[in-house]
Amino acid sequence: MSLLKTLLTRYVLPNTYRATAVRFTSSDAKLSACDDTPVEMENPYKKERRQCILCKLNIKPDYKNYRLLSQFQSPYTGRIYGRHITGLCKNKQALVENEIRKAQNCAYMPYYYKDKVFLKDPKLFDPENPIRSHRF
Amino acid sequence: MPTYEVALMLRAMPKPELKTTLKRISHAIFDRGGIIRNIENLGFRPMPYKTTAHGIVHREANYFVFKIDAATKAVWDLKEEYSRDVDVIRRRVFKSQDTCDNNCTLEEELLPPAYREDVQNMIEVGKTQVNRFTYKFKYNSGLDYYPFQK
Ligand SMILES: [Zn+2]
Numbered sequence: 027m028s029l030l031k032t033l034l035t036r037y038v039l040p041n042t043y044r045a046t047a048v049r050f051t052s053s054d055a056k057l058s059a060c061d062d063t064p065v066e067m068e069n070p071y072k073k074e075r076r077q078c079i080l081c082k083l084n085i086k087p088d089y090k091n092y093r094l095l096s097q098f099q100s101p102y103t104g105r106i107y108g109r110h111i112t113g114l115c116k117n118k119q120a121l122v123e124n125e126i127r128k129a130q131n132c133a134y135m136p137y138y139y140k141d142k143v144f145l146k147d148p149k150l151f152d153p154e155n156p157i158r159s160h161r162f
Numbered sequence: 163m164p165t166y167e168v169a170l171m172l173r174a175m176p177k178p179e180l181k182t183t184l185k186r187i188s189h190a191i192f193d194r195g196g197i198i199r200n201i202e203n204l205g206f207r208p209m210p211y212k213t214t215a216h217g218i219v220h221r222e223a224n225y226f227v228f229k230i231d232a233a234t235k236a237v238w239d240l241k242e243e244y245s246r247d248v249d250v251i252r253r254r255v256f257k258s259q260d261t262c263d264n265n266c267t268l269e270e271e272l273l274p275p276a277y278r279e280d281v282q283n284m285i286e287v288g289k290t291q292v293n294r295f296t297y298k299f300k301y302n303s304g305l306d307y308y309p310f311q312k
Pocket residue numbers: 077078079080081082114115118265266267268
């Protein structure tokens with residue numbers, strides 16, 4: 027019985043579908059019988075170009091905006107997270123590191139810890155899951 | 163005249179005194195032919211680390227940022243003057259950067275190593291160098307002794 031069922035679904039049902047499909051499109055096919063050549067189009071499956079969070083939101087890192095900069099700092103040691111953790115592009119990572127160093131030098135931001143007021147800020151990335159593995 | 167940002171930390175003091183200090187600071191800029199574009203007050207708050215200035219330990223500071231247009235040579239002079247000012251704990255001068263390009267190169271950086279441009283350049287450079295690990299000294303160098311330590 028089950029064999030009959032599988033045979034039915036495999037060979038009989040697809041044919042009926044195909045038949046109905048042909049019936050529906052036959053009128054259109056008559057109108058444009060000659061131009062059924064493949065249509066030139068862009069790859070519809072092309073993935074969107076990835077951007078880092080600062081480029082996407084058009085943010086310029088600034089040493090006066092130390093709240094933003096403190097999000098790129100470890101809460102335990104104050105160390106600036108690397109590019110493989112923050113997921114920034116080379117350009118923006120260099121800018122962020124530079125601005126953090128400026129802010130620390132201007133005494134806006136601490137060197138060896140993260141300001142406790144900012145500890146509950148939303149996380150931009152997960153230091154436990156870096157893009158490339160690291161030795162720590 | 164280029165635009166600079168002067169980040170100043172002033173010691174904790176009452177309002178009228180602060181006013182005179184700010185006046186003194188801005189007059190120093192005007193005397194050297196500078197222009198103040200704007201003054202930002204970032205507030206009075208505890209510093210992240212204690213700082214010694216003019217023999218006193220400071221734990222709190224008034225934060226100010228002056229955006230000024232001044233001659234490059236006048237900036238050195240200003241810094242020197244502020245360093246003598248007892249009310250100024252710390253001063254930093256940065257060139258103001260307003261433009262920021264947003265051509266993100268993250269997509270290229272996330273490619274596998276063989277497709278990355280900097281890795282390809284590294285390989286090209288490596289081809290021009292002598293490989294330390296596979297290099298073997300040839301004895302037909304014309305010397306009648308071995309030139310290295312054995
Ligand atoms: Zn970017």
